[in-house]
Amino acid sequence: MRHRLFALCLSLGMVLSLCACGGGQTGPDPAPVPPSPAPSAEAASPAPEATATPEAPEAPTKAPNSEAPASEAPTLCEYPTAPAPSDTPSTPAPSPTPAPEATPAPQAVTAAGLREQFMSSSSQSDAPTAGFVDMADHLSDFYDLDAAALEDFVLYMPDMSAALQEFFLARAKAGKAEEVKAACQSRLDGLREDAAFYPGTAQYVDAAKVETAGDWVLLAVCPEAERMVKLLQDSVK
Secondary structure (H helix, E strand, C coil): CHHHHHHHHHHHHHHHHHHCCCCCCCCCCCCCCCCCCCCCCHHHCCCCCCCCCCCCCCCCCCCCCCCCCCCCCCCCCCCCCCCCCCCCCCCCCCCCCCCCCCCCCCCCHHHHHHHHHHHHHHCCCCCCCCEEEHHHHHHHHHCCCCHHEEEEEEEEEECCCHHCCCEEEEECCCCCCHHHHHHHHHHHHHHHHHHCCHHHHHHHHHCCCEEEECCCCEEECCCCHHHHHHHHHHHHH
């Protein structure tokens, strides 16, 4: 018991000594701060900064003179994509061959046109049918012919019956050429009979020609009958 009291006193003395030594402190020692836990991976990484939301562009307002409504969005133009270049060299297209110039169609041969050729090409003053009278309306009076058998014809005679010259050119209808030629031969035979009474012009009757060229038939009783036959053949061949 004595030993316990002694130990208690000794303990109390030590406590008092410690209190005396620490009398300069104004308060009790602060409580120890427990260590903070280690930051987690999520807490360690800095939070991303908040990005500002871009402001939406203002809708285009309608122009004063624009016909499109303001609510319609502008249409984007689509441009054609250029084709990729080819490795194969392109062959230039051949230039078009110019078309040959059209040859004017020859004019149709007419009896009146042939007579004009005979007249204009004459080298004599007394050209064939020069000063002659158109006697086409009196065909049946001199020829055993009906005008219905002819496609085209001219008949010229001098204004004096004693001249014994005549020019008859006709294009006969199909199958009528021989009939027209026979009528011309008959007319020439009659002129030869008349030449007995007019010997001054008998030379024209002697040089007269009855010729055919296709459907064309000619009776030429004049100084240039031979040339007129050649012109006919050259014109209608």
